[in-house]
Amino acid sequence: MSAKAKLKQTKEAIGKGDYPTAYRLAKGILDFESQNYTAWIFLGVACQNQENWEEGESAYKRAIDVDDSQLLAWQGLASLYEKLGNDEALGPVLEKLAHVFYSGHQPEKLLTILQKQLALAERSQDMPKIITAWCHLAGDGTYGSVISAASAKPSDTTVWQRVIDLQEEWDRKTVEREVKTRRSRLGAEPLVILRPRIEKEVMAASQLPQYCRSWFVAAEQEGVPPSDTIHLIYFTRLYREAQLCTTSAEFRERVGEEARYLCQRQLSPLPFEYLLETTDFDALDQLPREVLESYATAFPDAPLIPLARAVLAEAAEVPRDSVTAAGKALATLDTLDETVISALHLPLAVLLSSGSRSGLP
Numbered sequence: 001m002s003a004k005a006k007l008k009q010t011k012e013a014i015g016k017g018d019y020p021t022a023y024r025l026a027k028g029i030l031d032f033e034s035q036n037y038t039a040w041i042f043l044g045v046a047c048q049n050q051e052n053w054e055e056g057e058s059a060y061k062r063a064i065d066v067d068d069s070q071l072l073a074w075q076g077l078a079s080l081y082e083k084l085g086n087d088e089a090l091g092p093v094l095e096k097l098a099h100v101f102y103s104g105h106q107p108e109k110l111l112t113i114l115q116k117q118l119a120l121a122e123r124s125q126d127m128p129k130i131i132t133a134w135c136h137l138a139g140d141g142t143y144g145s146v147i148s149a150a151s152a153k154p155s156d157t158t159v160w161q162r163v164i165d166l167q168e169e170w171d172r173k174t175v176e177r178e179v180k181t182r183r184s185r186l187g188a189e190p191l192v193i194l195r196p197r198i199e200k201e202v203m204a205a206s207q208l209p210q211y212c213r214s215w216f217v218a219a220e221q222e223g224v225p226p227s228d229t230i231h232l233i234y235f236t237r238l239y240r241e242a243q244l245c246t247t248s249a250e251f252r253e254r255v256g257e258e259a260r261y262l263c264q265r266q267l268s269p270l271p272f273e274y275l276l277e278t279t280d281f282d283a284l285d286q287l288p289r290e291v292l293e294s295y296a297t298a299f300p301d302a303p304l305i306p307l308a309r310a311v312l313a314e315a316a317e318v319p320r321d322s323v324t325a326a327g328k329a330l331a332t333l334d335t336l337d338e339t340v341i342s343a344l345h346l347p348l349a350v351l352l353s354s355g356s357r358s359g360l361p
Contacts, residue, residue: 003029003036010042022046037066037073044076048083056080071100078116087120094120098136102143110143111150127170134163140214156218160211161230167208168233174202200244208237228265235262239274252278263291269299276304287311 006029013022023046029039040063047056057080063073074097081090094117101110114136121129135141138159139148147153178198182188189197212234219226235258241247242255256278259271272295279287292308299305 003033003039007036007038007042010039014042014045017049019046019049023050035066037063037070040066041072041076044073044080048076048080053080053084071097074100082116087123091117091120098143102146105146107146107148107150108152110146111137111153114143114147127166131163131166131170134159134166138163138214139218155222157215157222157224160215160218161227164208164211164215164230164233167206167211171202171206171208175199178202196244199240203237203241203244206237209234209241212237228262228267231258231262231265232267234258235271235274239270242274242278260291263294266294266298269295269302269304272299272308273302273304276307 006025010022010025010029013019013025022042026039026043026046029036030043033039040059044056044059044063047053047059057077060073060076060080063070063076074093078090078093078097081087081093094113098110098113098117101107101113114133117136118130118133121133124130136143137147137154138144139153139156141147175195175198178201179191179195182194182198183191188194212230215227215230218224235255238251238255238258242252255274259274262268262271263275272291275287275291276295289312292312295302296305296308296312
């Protein structure tokens, strides 16, 4: 009987669930044709369905040695490793399949593999891997040109929202973990120095601002309304980076633009305070009056409220009252925690820490 006829018999046996017969037939073919790719696949299937895991794995690998460009052996290995729960071995196989389906422009099959990679990453509880797996599902990610065509793919705004949440959580936990670890060391720096240093390191490694910008782009493309939550996350990270790092004029303008947008939304006092902190004292009266009024109305107990009211009073041409109010504002700010003042590498903070009080009673 020819090898072709034996392969047909083997396939029929597998179709009937007669795996012992399929095993015997496949072995007989390979005794004479050791490079027969299909026979190795049938042998792997027969072994796997009889829980002969080791020989099944070996059969699939032999098929790959014969022709690694065909998918059946890779898919067989993936199925075998999934049944065994061998995530360590499964990872590289899924990576290979993702590359093949991407290169072959098969979006639905690629989506299935990427979802399996995500499940694998989540089982590992490795947050950077989980974040990367989610990024692969985005339309502008590594597989974007193909995965975008998958009918069941989650929207890019959904993907980037999840990525932002995960990255923000990971950054926060990383800072806390590093602070705890380094404070226990002999000769550890004071917390007021140590924490900003660690935050700076974490921000340098984090892609959170980029993920936020990706969400903005996706929202515009999908016609999704702006998310105040994501804008506030984005601004807060940029604001902290402006405090701790040397930044360019372009970067500071980007932060100012976000601050002005968020001032209109009145979600947090932080954007208002950024504008106050980054404006030279002599130019505070040039800030839009509506910004100061919104700040004073929405956040009456915020630390810079006395200063905002002083500027508003001066703009209303009440000279004596404005001078008195400004003096009270500076007196109030003098009571702020020194660590807060020292963290603000900005014109207003320099003024307040310099001890200059000229022109004030």
